[in-house]
Each structure stands twice: as C-alpha cells, then as structure tokens.
Amino acid sequence: MSSSSIAATRGTAAAGRATALRQLYLVRSGFALVWAILLFLTASNGSALTALLLVVYPVFDVAAAVVDVRAQRGGASRTLVATITVSTLAAVGLAVALTSGIPAALRVWGAWAIVAGVLQLVVAVGRRRLGGQWAMVISGALSVVAGTAFVVQSFAPGASVVTVAAYALLGGVFFLVSALRLGRAATTSPGTGWWRSVSHSSAATGIGSQ
Numbered sequence: 001m002s003s004s005s006i007a008a009t010r011g012t013a014a015a016g017r018a019t020a021l022r023q024l025y026l027v028r029s030g031f032a033l034v035w036a037i038l039l040f041l042t043a044s045n046g047s048a049l050t051a052l053l054l055v056v057y058p059v060f061d062v063a064a065a066v067v068d069v070r071a072q073r074g075g076a077s078r079t080l081v082a083t084i085t086v087s088t089l090a091a092v093g094l095a096v097a098l099t100s101g102i103p104a105a106l107r108v109w110g111a112w113a114i115v116a117g118v119l120q121l122v123v124a125v126g127r128r129r130l131g132g133q134w135a136m137v138i139s140g141a142l143s144v145v146a147g148t149a150f151v152v153q154s155f156a157p158g159a160s161v162v163t164v165a166a167y168a169l170l171g172g173v174f175f176l177v178s179a180l181r182l183g184r185a186a187t188t189s190p191g192t193g194w195w196r197s198v199s200h201s202s203a204a205t206g207i208g209s210q
Contacts, residue, residue, distance in 0.1 A: 025179035032172030039165035110150030117143025132181025139174035
C-alpha cells in the first residue's frame with residue numbers, strides 16, 4: 001500500500017473518531033446544561049432532588065466514559081478507564097457524604113473535580129490531532145482550580161452547591177465548543193489537517209529526512 005493510501009486510511013479513521021467524539025460531546029453538553037439549571041433551581045432548599053442530582057452527575061460521567069472507551073482506540077483508553085474508576089468512587093462518596101450535609105459533599109465533589117480535571121487534560125492532550133481539544137484542555141485546567149475552590153468553600157459558613165451548578169454550566173459550554181470544532185474536523189477531507197500539511201511540506205523540502 002502506498003504512503004498516500006495509508007495517509008488517506010488514517011485520515012478516514014481520524015474523521016470517524018472525530019465524528020463519534022463530537023456526538024458524545026454534544027450529549028454531554030446538553031446534559032450538563034440541563035443538570036446545571038435543575039441544580040440552580042433546587043440548590044437553595046437542599047431537597048432530596050438536589051442530593052440526587054449531585055450523585056447522578058458522576059454516574060453520567062461514568063456512562064459517558066464507557067461510551068468513549070468503546071468508540072475510541074489508542075492511548076486515551078487507559079486514562080478513560082481511570083476516569084470511570086474515579087467517577088464511580090465519586091458517586092459512592094457523594095451518596096455517603098450527603099448524609100453528613102452539603103459541606104462534606106462539597107469536599108468530595110472538589111476532590112473529584114481536581115482528579116477528573118487532571119485526567120481530562122491528559123486525554124485532551126492525547127487527542128490534540130483530532131481538533132477541538134483546546135477547549136477540553138482549558139476545561140480540565142479550570143476543573144482543577146474549581147475543585148480546589150469547592151474544598152475551600154466547604155469549610156466556610158453557609159456552604160452551597162450553587163457554585164457547582166455554575167461549574168457544570170461552564171463545563172457544558174466547553175463541551176459544546178469542542179463539539180463544534182470537532183464537527184469541522186470531521187468534515188475535513190481524509191489526510192488533511194494542519195499537522196498533515198506540515199508533514200507533507202517537510203517531506204517535500206527534505207526537512208527532517210537524513
């Protein structure tokens with residue numbers, strides 16, 4: 001098989017992965033936006049629905065990561081498995097912490113946001129060639145910062161989960177931005193892209209070939 005055919009095959013596979021990831025990100029964005037609105041509406045009264053929402057979010061994260069693992073192949077899979085493990089522990093931890101009150105739940109949520117943010121950064125960097133991952137990099141970094149803020153907030157009087165809703169809302173926006181960028185990548189002809197262009201230009205000029 002010629003090098004051009006191999007490049008075209010790889011480009012087609014990459015476009016397929018970008019399409020699958022775009023669809024997943026759109027679902028995650030919609031879920032995050034709806035979830036955030038519901039939490040905003042219920043956070044003040046600390047109802048059973050609020051507690052349920054807090055547990056449901058990491059459960060959904062587990063489901064999304066499972067879908068992601070099945071759709072994607074390569075180095076990101078191990079990190080996604082770690083995400084599944086961490087989010088499962090977060091869901092269990094939140095269910096237990098909520099019996100002690102919102103401050104305890106905020107500490108668990110904060111710890112989860114920090115670890116999940118680091119994992120998201122790792123996955124996004126590994127997928128940088130698919131396109132649209134800069135939004136995931138920013139989202140992962142902000143998750144680490146927000147998680148730290150949640151832990152600090154949990155020790156303050158009148159701790160509330162309203163800030164968690166804002167965190168999820170912003171995360172939903174980043175998923176949407178990434179999905180839109182991936183949509184452009186998925187419609188790009190196989191074998192194209194800035195990294196492919198640079199590679200071809202280097203090969204044509206003899207750069208990097210000794």
